[in-house]
Amino acid sequence: MNMPLLILTLQKLLGEADLLLDPDDCRPYCKGARYGEGETLAVLRPDSHEQVVEIVRLCQTYHQALLLQGANTGLVAASTPDASGRFFVLSLERLKKHIAIDVVNRSVEVDAGVSLHELNTALEEHGLFFPIDLAANPSIGGMIAANTGGAKLIKYGDVRQNLLGLRAVLMEPAGEVLDLQHALRKNNTGPDLKHLFVGSSGCYGVITRAVLQVHYLPKLTAAALVVPRDQSAVLELLQVLERDCGEYLSAFEGISGAALQAVLRHVPAIKQPFHPEPCPDYCVLIELSSRSDTQAGSDLNALLSGCLEKLFGTVVENAVLGRATELWRIRHAISEAIRHEGKVIAFDIAMPRSALVDFRAQALALIASHYPWIRVMDFGHWADGGCHFNMVWPSDTEQVLSDSVVQEIRDLIYDLVVLGYQGSFSAEHGIGPYNQAYYQRYTPAIQKHLSGQIQDLLDPQKLLGICHFGH
Missing domain, CATH: 3.30.70.2740 (Alpha-Beta Plaits)
Incomplete structure (x- = not known):
């Protein structure tokens, strides 16, 4: 490989400001959000699809490995370079010029580097949102690569269920563009290839744009933190809520007493919700939501309260209703709070x-x-x-x-x-280096064979990403 010539060519393409070579400049791109740290030869920061195409073409020609990185919020090190120093980090953080909202179709065409918060800010003025509820702020491309779920999956589904189309740049043929940017909910014209890239950890191609189904923002919500009779009562409660509240049930989050107590110890602004009674051994955060303020959706608090009242003394021992913002703060604070414990x-x-x-x-x-x-x-x-x-x-x-x-x-x-x-x-969270050994351990042989065959087809030199899906 002629590394000096490759670097010079990339500098001409990106400009010196967006081809980072200095170790101090590269360091923020080499450390994961919570885990993982490595080394990189360079950080490439394109701001257009065309630049990505050329980068992929050049790296394939020069046999240079690429690691894709969005907001780098993942927890399995799939977007963090390893200690080998063999990767260029391809950061898509600047690929965020395009957000095209189709209100009538209830869809949005968005560049892969746009963050979840940026997307929802743009959608909000149209009364819409992309309903993947997370404590982090990932990029859209990264969310597709990891097939993000979140706390509202029970109502809205994961990323896969809300992905209408995408555009990806392939390593083989070098720089070839697979354009699947269809804003269609029905398209039965053969295998739906966009799903190859969902959950692929960035190893099948570089996603540069996505077409997403979006949803109406809820006009009404109701929340409760509920103490079940015992552990088996949690699923009894869930069944009753699904039957009696139907489509209004948007979240059902279990919280152990130990996790709740960690939040109370390390986040002083959050008060014990059941005071003066002690913290329970287990509780469940429930949310109902409605996009309409008419008919049955007009009083979700009454619907939730009535449902819980019927269960008091049998399935439910205690409950705090209302104060939705406060209750969700507890749930979103758990991951950070327990880190202070050890x-x-x-x-x-x-x-x-x-x-x-x-x-x-x-x-x-x-x-x-x-x-x-x-x-x-x-x-x-x-x-x-x-x-x-x-x-x-x-x-x-x-x-x-x-x-x-x-x-x-x-x-x-x-x-x-x-x-x-x-x-x-x-x-x-996906595979990534942190889960690679478990992928090999538990995944059936035929599944590994087929997934590896696809990876071999799309990237025979194994230049893209850090995961291996074959044997």
């Missing part, structure tokens, strides 16, 4: 939601029996079968932090999830 051992898992009660009881018992100093501080999206079964190696324990024990815990929990309950070791 070393976080994070899990992003999913299973049939009918299995969640048994899984949680078995997992808690295993941790208590084998690792009694570990504190489980779990929370998550019970309505869609998702659980962040996070735990903490406390900073105040006498047990010395051991990477080998952390690995034992990961293997124990993932075996239970995947082999015991037919679940997923990565519900939302």
